[in-house]
Amino acid sequence: MAVYLLRRLFQAVLILVGVSFVTFALLYLLPADPVRQIAGRTASPQMVENIRTQLGLDQPFLVQYGRYFMGLLQGDLGRSYLQRSEVAELIGARLPASLLLMAAAIGTELVIGVSMGLIAAVRRGSGTDQALMVASFVGVSAPQFVVGLLLLYVFAYQLGWFPIGGYGTWRHLVLPALTLGIIGAGWYSRMMRSSMIDVLRQDYIRTARAKGLGGRTILIRHALPNAILPVIAMIGIDIGLFMSGIVVVEGVFGWPGIGQLAWQAIQRVDLPIIMGVTLVSAVAIVLGNLLADLLAPFVDPRIKLR
Template structure:
């Protein structure tokens, strides 16, 4: 276990190093002069040159990256061009709402996807299977902003069951979490169906049925435990995906997380914030995958970490 964990941590460091190189390249790929954004419209060439020298932007690119990496290791994500404040505390203040939304979305997609996948697998080729897979295809194919606006119109505006937006109450969480959960649930149901069908073909399933065990017990005790493993791996990926992919949903529902912060940064070309959110999302993706790999042997003892 310790050897595996050490290897995974080393690989994670290399992945994050690669992400840092890509995010650093954003400063050169974005068609905007960050110095002009910092100095303002009325700045003189002398002022801009002074700022460029203070920020080290007149140094060679390798030296600039080395300085960026050194600050990154200490947790310094730079200063926001638009807000004139440190990026790290700014992102930290937006993390709790996004983590809460991420948790709600994962719960929603599990509650939607797993039962739908099991239902479809146990009725393979029949009407229930086709109906469940059609609904999963629709949920995956529908753009999140369309789905979010539809839920807002129906459940918040038309029927007044939930608030139109905001943050702070459980009722505020339901619609944005459901918007994310429906798309994820569609993927989960398809994955769960395929995995369950494969598991139900195994010899030990036929043996359990031959012993007279009820179909419900066969499916849930013997089938579900083995079929759930791909879902565990997907949850690890979703941790990172939700951290970086909630931009649209958070803006539709006025959710004050890092997705909304990212969108505001993109609109104002606030490069340090864009880079900071990207790095934080990458850290969560790596962490989510590592946790998924460590949890898998607890579900199926036959899996060994190597």
């Protein structure tokens, strides 16, 4: 286990270095000029150049990236051009809200998706199966901002069950978590159905039935732990999808997380914040995949970490 963790952590470091380099290069090549955003429209050319020199943006690409990378090694994500605050502090203040939303969304998609997949697999070929698969297809295909606005209109504006936006209580959490969870639930239900159908065909399931075990016992204790393995593997990947989709959802619901912070930074071309959010997202993806790999042996002891 220790050797496996060390190897994965070394791979994670290489991935994060690669992400930082590629992201920095893409932002460097952007046609938008962050100095113009800082200086304002009325600034003179001399003032613009002075600001560019102060920020070190007149240096060659490798010099700029080298300075940024050395700061990363010391835990420094830089300083916001416009907010004049440390990026690490800005992200740290917003991260708990995003993590709360992500955890709620993952729980939502697992409950909905796994349940739909189980029911569809058990009732394969029936009208219920077809209806659930159509619903999952619609969930996967629907844009997040459309789902969010629709939920807001029905449950917040028309029915008044939940607040239109904001943060602070469980009522504020329900609609954004459901918006993020619907798409994942669609994927999970289709994956769970396929995996469960395959497991139910295995010889050990036939043996369990021949021994007289009940259908519910076979399904929950014998089939589910094996059928759910692909779903567990997808959770790590889903964290990356959430970190991209969370920008839209937080904007729609006014959720004060790092997605909203990233969107504001993109509009203002605040490069240090964009870099910081990207790196935090990459760390979340790497840790999510590592966690999924570590959980797999506990679900199925036949799996060995190597």
